[in-house]
Amino acid sequence: MSKILVAGGCGYIGSHTVIDLNDNGFNPISADDFSNSHERMVDGISTLLERPHVNYRVDLCDMDATERIFEENPDIEAVIHFAAHIYVPESVDRPTKYYRNNLNNLLNVLDCCEKYGVKNLIFSSSCAVYGNTKVLPVTEQTPFGEAECPYARTKQMGEQIIRDYCTAHPEFNAVLLRYFNPAGSHESSKIGEAPILENTHLVPIITEVAIGHRKSMTVFGTDYDTRDGSCVRDFIHVMDLAHAHTKAVEFLLHKKNDSNCEVFNLGMGNGVTVLEAINAFENVTGQSLNYSLGERRAGDVAAIYADTRNSREKLGWVPKRDINDIVKSAWDWENNKTWLYEEV
Ligand code: UFG
Numbered sequence: 001m002s003k004i005l006v007a008g009g010c011g012y013i014g015s016h017t018v019i020d021l022n023d024n025g026f027n028p029i030s031a032d033d034f035s036n037s038h039e040r041m042v043d044g045i046s047t048l049l050e051r052p053h054v055n056y057r058v059d060l061c062d063m064d065a066t067e068r069i070f071e072e073n074p075d076i077e078a079v080i081h082f083a084a085h086i087y088v089p090e091s092v093d094r095p096t097k098y099y100r101n102n103l104n105n106l107l108n109v110l111d112c113c114e115k116y117g118v119k120n121l122i123f124s125s126s127c128a129v130y131g132n133t134k135v136l137p138v139t140e141q142t143p144f145g146e147a148e149c150p151y152a153r154t155k156q157m158g159e160q161i162i163r164d165y166c167t168a169h170p171e172f173n174a175v176l177l178r179y180f181n182p183a184g185s186h187e188s189s190k191i192g193e194a195p196i197l198e199n200t201h202l203v204p205i206i207t208e209v210a211i212g213h214r215k216s217m218t219v220f221g222t223d224y225d226t227r228d229g230s231c232v233r234d235f236i237h238v239m240d241l242a243h244a245h246t247k248a249v250e251f252l253l254h255k256k257n258d259s260n261c262e263v264f265n266l267g268m269g270n271g272v273t274v275l276e277a278i279n280a281f282e283n284v285t286g287q288s289l290n291y292s293l294g295e296r297r298a299g300d301v302a303a304i305y306a307d308t309r310n311s312r313e314k315l316g317w318v319p320k321r322d323i324n325d326i327v328k329s330a331w332d333w334e335n336n337k338t339w340l341y342e343e344v
Contacts, residue, residue, distance in 0.1 A: 001027040003075045004249060005118075007109060008082030010037045010045065010055055012193045013124070013179070016186055016242035017080060019048045024246045029054040029076075031069055031083070036196050040340050044191040060105035070116040078120035078249050081109055084154070088128075088299065089200055091151035102154035103161070110165050113172065120252040121174045122245055125159055127234075127267070127304055128152035129178060136271075137307040140178070140263045148299050159263075166261040173260045175248045180234035180267030180306050182241050184326035185333035192333030193238075194340055202277060203235070203326065207334035210287045217289070219274050221296035224303070230274035232303035234267035237326050240319035241266055247315040256314070264315060267306030272323050281327040 004021055008014040009030025015037075021028040032055055045053040058065040060083050070076065084102045085091065091098040106123075113121060129152060130138050131145020147153035162174045183203035185192030193204050208214045222229040244266050251257060272280075282288055311317045321329075 001025060002077045002253060003027045003029060003073060005069065005073065005076045005079045006030040006082065007060055007079060007105070008032055008084065010034065010041045011082060012037075012195070013182055013238060013241060014082040015041055015045050015191045016238045017082070017245045018045055018053065019186060019191070020239065020242040020246050021249070022049050026246070026249065029056070029073065031056045031058045031060060031066070033057055033059040035059070036085070038194055038196070038340055041191060041194065044340070047190050048186070048188060060108055061101060063108050063111070066108045066112055067115070070112045070118070074116065076116070076118050078122065078252060079109055079113060079118060080122040080245055080249070081106060082124045084124065086151065087197060087200060088149045088151050090197065091149050095150040098150045098154050103157060106158050106161060110161070114169065119172055120249070121162065121172070122248045122252075123158060123162055123174060123176050125176045125178045126152065126155045127178050127180045127265070127306065129156050129159065130304070132301045133304065136303060137269065137305050138265065139307040140265055140310055163261050170260060173252050173257055174262070175252060175257070176261065176263045177244060177248060178263065178265050179241060180236050180265070180304070182238050183235050184237040184239065184321065184329040186239060187329055189332045189336035192330070192337055194337055202233070202274060203330050206278060206281050206289060206327070207330050209289055209291070210281070210285065210331065211334050215290065217291045218294035219278070219291055220294055220300060222293045223296075226273055226303055228273050228275045231300055232271035232273050232305065234270065234305035235272050235277065235323055235326055236267050236319060237321035237329070240321055244311065244315065244317045247317045251315055262314070264311040265306040265308055266311060267308055268319055268322070269306050269308040271303055271305040277323060277327065280323045281331070284324050284328045285331045287331075
């Protein structure tokens, strides 16, 4: 069983990827310092793995501690690098936090790959690299736009760092995965989205309002040039997204890559408006949501969705779950996640 190091493997997308890798015959271990995840996520992961999950509680900005992971695991065949700060508004307020963490930990991982002979890397990038593009859907060839925030810039810089590293190391292989709007949870409700920091993403806000953790929510903008006036996003189920990482690992280990740095968009390839997402939630769950129509949120693009031909054709990745599956699983998780916060 190939051993895969999942950096940030107790976080939202990382934990789902650990499960999907395991389900497909890989041996995932993780490095996660719990800076934006709960230690008890390890329990949920272990339950699904049906064995204790191996996590190194390490801040990957700490080079010595990072090296020890590679020393103890000389059989790592690939690293999937999720570990990053991810909130757009926080990155605007605290840019140095984002640059320091998101770039230093990537540099440390790359240096460890070099020193310990790991030849494969999957990097979590974002549709944020495209900026406020007007050409839809976006393909992997759509040029980087002006970054809307420091978070987005760390993803642009991260991609560039990896490209330069790949040029310097022709024997090294990287896949850059640009996520659109990940949402939803594992169907078991044993793991799901549970950040430490306040969530600003749409689907968890919907479920938090429905369950009563928040009184109400606002639809940010209803005067966009879209079919119902609200923003259009490409929501992708986290389990489909997780599976794309397994596909990317197989792609690299089976040497199917044409170049040593390949890029893939990961979305459903179609847009769903904010109001459609709310309607889907109400229809699927029978809950009526307390929301109001409000002003536009600063920094939002009107519409963005992916051209996914490349990931479908080259990775053989076919996402299966739609917005109804997303809101259903997110709601199930919202109703089940209380165990995460209970005292042991
Ligand atoms: N929205 C609301 N009300 C809310 C929260 C969100 O109407 O309470 C709307 C937003 O205005 C936006 C849509 O829901 O139109 C989606 O917003 P999210 O915050 O869930 O997601 P974003 O599209 O802003 O963020 C995504 C990724 C980021 C990435 C960004 C780049 O999650 O990682 O795209 O555009 F940086």
